[in-house]
Amino acid sequence: MRSTTETAITLPTDARNRCFALVDCNNFYASCERAFDPRLENKPIVVLSNNDGCIVARSGEAKALGIGMGQPVFKCRDIIEKHGVLVFSSNYTLYGNMSERVMNTLSQFTPEMEIYSIDEAFLNLSGCDHLGKHGDLTEYARHICATVKQWTGIPVSIGIGRTKTLAKVANRIAKKSTRANGVFNLMNSPHMDKALEWVDISDVWGIGGRSTKKLKAYGINNALQLRDIDDQLIRRQMGIVGLRLVYELREISCLSLETCTPIRKGVTSSRSFGRKIESLDELKEAVAAYVTKAAIKLRKQNLAAQILTVFLTTNPYSKNDKQYSKSVVFHLPAAMNNTVELIHYAMQGVDKIFKEGYKYKKAGVMLAELIPAEQIQTTLFDLSNTKRKNKLTEAIDVINDIMGSGTLKYAIQGGTRPWNGKSENRSPRYTTSWKELPTAKAD
DNA sequence: TCTGGGGTCCTAGGACCC
DNA sequence: TCTGGGGTCCTAGGACCC
Numbered sequence: 001m002r003s004t005t006e007t008a009i010t011l012p013t014d015a016r017n018r019c020f021a022l023v024d025c026n027n028f029y030a031s032c033e034r035a036f037d038p039r040l041e042n043k044p045i046v047v048l049s050n051n052d053g054c055i056v057a058r059s060g061e062a063k064a065l066g067i068g069m070g071q072p073v074f075k076c077r078d079i080i081e082k083h084g085v086l087v088f089s090s091n092y093t094l095y096g097n098m099s100e101r102v103m104n105t106l107s108q109f110t111p112e113m114e115i116y117s118i119d120e121a122f123l124n125l126s127g128c129d130h131l132g133k134h135g136d137l138t139e140y141a142r143h144i145c146a147t148v149k150q151w152t153g154i155p156v157s158i159g160i161g162r163t164k165t166l167a168k169v170a171n172r173i174a175k176k177s178t179r180a181n182g183v184f185n186l187m188n189s190p191h192m193d194k195a196l197e198w199v200d201i202s203d204v205w206g207i208g209g210r211s212t213k214k215l216k217a218y219g220i221n222n223a224l225q226l227r228d229i230d231d232q233l234i235r236r237q238m239g240i241v242g243l244r245l246v247y248e249l250r251e252i253s254c255l256s257l258e259t260c261t262p263i264r265k266g267v268t269s270s271r272s273f274g275r276k277i278e279s280l281d282e283l284k285e286a287v288a289a290y291v292t293k294a295a296i297k298l299r300k301q302n303l304a305a306q307i308l309t310v311f312l313t314t315n316p317y318s319k320n321d322k323q324y325s326k327s328v329v330f331h332l333p334a335a336m337n338n339t340v341e342l343i344h345y346a347m348q349g350v351d352k353i354f355k356e357g358y359k360y361k362k363a364g365v366m367l368a369e370l371i372p373a374e375q376i377q378t379t380l381f382d383l384s385n386t387k388r389k390n391k392l393t394e395a396i397d398v399i400n401d402i403m404g405s406g407t408l409k410y411a412i413q414g415g416t417r418p419w420n421g422k423s424e425n426r427s428p429r430y431t432t433s434w435k436e437l438p439t440a441k442a443d
Numbered sequence: 444t445c446t447g448g449g450g451t452c453c454t455a456g457g458a459c460c461c
Numbered sequence: 462t463c464t465g466g467g468g469t470c471c472t473a474g475g476a477c478c479c
Binding site: 051053055070071072074075239264266268269270271272274315317364366 | 465
């Protein structure tokens with residue numbers, strides 16, 4: 001059993017001295033469509049998901065008609081027809097392109113920024129807040145908005161705060177309040193409590209449907225109440241993630257700017273079928289196609305996968321059908337990004353988890369434990385259990401001498417003894433990776 | 444060198460984000 | 462009749478390991 005003190009949050013040294021701006025494109029996909037067709041200005045438009053099944057973006061006019069985010073199209077067919085809402089299939093190439101233009105523009109305004117999603121970026125404005133008065137930062141943000149609009153045609157809103165979460169809150173207000181008119185600044189704000197009170201808890205970054213329900217049962221309805229919640233209560237109800245979130249609302253920054261995008265942890269390719277599929281052959285065909293797509297993504301990013309997962313699911317909305325979902329994981333013998341090899345394993349996976357008599361609605365593959373493609377290695381020997389280790393490493397050295405160093409690489413595992421000393425000395429155990437002979441030392 | 448409680452892996456599910 | 466796709470992180474129990 002863990003006590004709450006053990007899981008206290010370690011704060012960065014400048015946790016109280018930061019300034020973030022969150023720049024968020026307004027109705028991004030809809031705005032992209034508009035940027036290329038001015039006739040769409042002031043008209044209600046929506047953009048659909050991959051299979052044209054759900055609504056994934058709406059212009060302001062479409063929102064005003066009551067069309068919800070993520071709504072299935074068939075459920076708002078009436079509104080669409082009645083009001084002549086213009087419907088677009090999604091065009092991710094276009095959106096990706098426009099996103100790049102927006103981000104390039106933003107990079108002019110700060111040396112440090114985090115591209116958070118296709119239509120959002122956090123800017124580091126630390127240090128800017130005391131350059132002048134509250135108003136100057138706001139003016140600066142307005143200048144950014146105007147420039148982005150002018151250079152890309154995309155309208156953006158900006159929220160400013162001491163933490164990322166507060167920048168998000170501010171952004172929400174920037175968008176919703178007509179007074180704010182696209183920019184809202186929560187730095188040194190006399191309106192902090194009012195602003196937080198105005199924001200419904202479900203609109204706070206990190207509070208989803210489940211947590212909203214839970215917290216409302218405790219009478220926590222807005223961001224102000226959430227900020228002032230009892231630490232123990234939020235820790236119990238939402239774990240360490242919830243506690244961190246509350247700190248952030250208290251102007252204590254726990255989430256840092258991630259300026260360089262880390263290597264992806266996985267690549268997924270999956271799709272819902274237009275109809276239910278019952279035959280193994282059809283499933284295999286589909287999965288082979290997904291693997292092909294995923295492998296292309298991998299190679300584009302110059303990565304290779306060490307793990308492959310295949311999954312199948314039935315349709316959770318069909319209450320009358322038997323439900324089934326299953327996945328299988330393969331640890332690949334070596335990192336790879338070759339389509340043919342990957343398909344081979346994926347097909348084994350489908351064979352393994354396919355069960356006759358079920359109607360499948362969705363399938364996919366996920367490639368994980370990604371490494372840079374140039375690190376693809378082939379295992380020739382496993383020396384861990386051989387007494388001839390020295391002979392073999394000598395032989396490898398000779399080959400490297402003749403063929404050039406690094407022709408053959410080898411991994412050395414050094415292990416600290418797990419039961420030497422007290423428990424705090426046991427972990428982490430130390431293992432080396434692909435390197436030249438390291439002298440292993442646990443630290 | 445020694446051994447028990449602690450580490451790691453696996454699986455599945457939950458929650459959230461855009 | 463028709464309900465997205467691609468991500469991230471956290472948690473928890475059981476097996477297994479030494």
